Amino acid sequence: MPEVIFTGPAGRLEGRYQAPKKKGAPIAIILHPHPQFGGTMNNQIVYNLFYTFANRGFAALRFNFRGVGRSQGAFDHGSGELSDAASALDWVQSVNPEAKACWIAGVSFGSWIGMQLLMRRPEIEGFISIAAMANRYDFTFLAPCPSSGLFVHGSEDRVAPAREVMPVIEKVKVQKGVIIEHQMVEGANHFFDGKVDELTQTVDAYLDKRLGPAKAA
Known part of the structure; x- marks a missing residue:
């Protein structure tokens, strides 16, 4: 898993990249919390x-x-971070020019950024949104949501309580053929402390349904 440095709007961005074994493999970008x-x-x-x-x-x-670890720049309240995510996708596409499809996955703040990128990049065909803070960030830009995907929350999330978040997500408009799924991990807090394995199993099960079993990919 090589360390990579690529150019972002505010300077270099630090990442970790796993190259695919086959040409034309899909791309996945994972976005971190606040x-x-x-x-x-x-x-x-x-x-x-x-x-x-x-x-x-x-x-x-x-x-x-930007501004995290060895990435240059300073926190920009979401606007700059969205530009960072777009640059990250550009970079992976530049080293995988045969790739036709892309998935975006985000955690908490990263979920909000990822869903905005989804609206701007038609090649993104699926998303995984973990602990989306739809109670704190506006998700109404998903009108309609262009791709199917999965939202996952912890039942004990106190930062983005499910009772506040789920009605917001359920109001997201979808276009024909797009299905948004919701899953709850029982007993998990916003950070999924002690529940990351259950979260991973939930995501794996969804990807199996969309893409087929991992061993067949």
Whole structure:
């Protein structure tokens, strides 16, 4: 899993990249939680999502937003981070020019950024959104949501309580053929402390349904 440095709008961005074994493999970008609250690409959920996609043969990238780790720049309240995510996708596409499809996965703040990128890049055909803070960030831009995907929350999330978040997500408009699924991990808090394995199993089950078993990918 080589370390990579690529150019972002505010300077270099630091990432970890797993190259696919086959040409034309799909791309997966994983976005970390809020930079001002300890979010980095080494977050346990981000780390597990990275390998979930890499083990399925994806060209997988996780990276630090501007101002985190060795990434240059400073926190920009979402606007700059969205530009960082777009640059990350551009970079992976540049080294995988045969790739036709892309998935985006985000955790908490990273989910909000990822869903905005989804609206801007038609090649993104699926998403995984973990602990989306739809109670704190506006998700009404998903009108309609252009791709099918999965939202996952913890039943004991106090940062983005499911009772507040689920009605917001359920109001997201979808276009024909797009299906948005919701899953709950019982007993999990916003950070899925002690529940990351259950979260990973939930994501794996969804990807099996969409893409087929990992061993067949």
